[in-house]
Amino acid sequence: MSERSDGRKFDELREIEARANLIKRANGSGYFRFGSTSAISAVYGPVEMHPRHLSDPRRAFIKFRYNMAPFSTKDRNRPGPSRRSIEISKVIKEALSAVIEREEFPRAGIEIYAEVLEADASTRCAALNASSIALAHAGIPMRDLVASCSVGKVNGQIVLDIAGEEDTEGEVDIPIGYVPSENKIHLLQMDGIMTKEEFKKALELGIKGCKIVYQKQVEALKEIFKTFESEEVNE
């Protein structure tokens, strides 16, 4: 089996770092990094919904923004929303909305913001992962976390978590958002040509990756309560 440009195995994720509780004034916050792709997310809410006319008498309204820092990419990324970032914000918002118990907060708004700090492929996956952590940290009732990673086809081979040259030279890129407890896919996009059989293989590999991501998210959340416990004991 041929090696990948950064020496990883075809089914190997980059190094992962997941953390919670980094933004003091947010109700919840999270950070997620795959190699040199990183994103930080904050949750504010439930808050009173603005603008008022968007408030839903049956459930909370979820606001989500995906944004790339201007210095996160090789060429400077012009600040402000782009068509790409609006589409990404929409699909991430929908994935998170599906797991949040929105009926618990009728008329309210829950604001989720994700900032990509460093971009080296799979930025929407990192943003989704960080935001899941932030929501759980904020204590928003959720059915589960959404775990996300990408799979791709590079030189005809199906690989997990594409990065670097693989992103520009690869044939196919598939970001996946997966909810392990329900075995459901809540985010799925694909561009590039693939047969049905290849896609099946890719999705299976992606789900395997998402399960690893999920473990890291859970560990990050457990970590904050560990600190809390030890402080209690010291007192």
Next chain:
Amino acid sequence: MITEIDKNYIREIIATGKRADGRKFDQYREIEIKKGYVKNAEGSALVKIGETEVLVGVKMEIGEPFPDTPDEGVLMVNAELTPIASPEFESGPPNENAIELARVVDRGVRESGAIDFKKLCIAPGEKVWMICVDIHVINDSGNLMDASSIATVAALLDTKIPKIEDEEIKRGEYSGKLELKNIPIACTIVKIGDRLLVDPDFEEESVTEGKITIVTIDDGSLCAIQKSGIGGFTPEEIYKAIDISIEQGKKIRDKYFR
């Protein structure tokens, strides 16, 4: 607006294996394609799927290539959810739904390899043809994604490349046709209860628990996927949706584009 009682009716009837309008789960509403609908556009098509109506116009412009692809033409897709089409649409700049619609149609065409962008180069690094596709939604009665995608492909097949005289476009005179090497067909599948249906009308769209658009090409391969809206799919449901999209893509391609 669809009332809760109507929504329940749609859910209940689908759970019994039927649809409110009598269609089968894998049956599209009647599709009608009229090419060359707009004279001033280099290519155009009006597509109806049932009562859903989308008009697509293609304008060919001369522009500068992107620096990383100096010898390739440019494809731009924009969608306008005009306020005439639905009480939910408002005038103003495109919202996230319009942007998603345009970007998924764009991805389907681009990734299918249908357009040979190198053939659209006029002077490398300086001048290339820009294919400007504008999707105008006239009537939203559900499944705008497939209607827009079919209309875009039909309009591109109708597109003629204008003559250039003294470095200016000579409108109304043509040097040739835009060639498509592939016919990408988008098929949108929704989940209602535990059933998968194609071509949802707007009433069915109001009760969907998941929506996925899969674009297939001539050889039955996939070239783009977009899961959209709130609600997830199990991997098995996705594989089933892929089989449906390959079958429906072939049917539509054979019936309307051969």
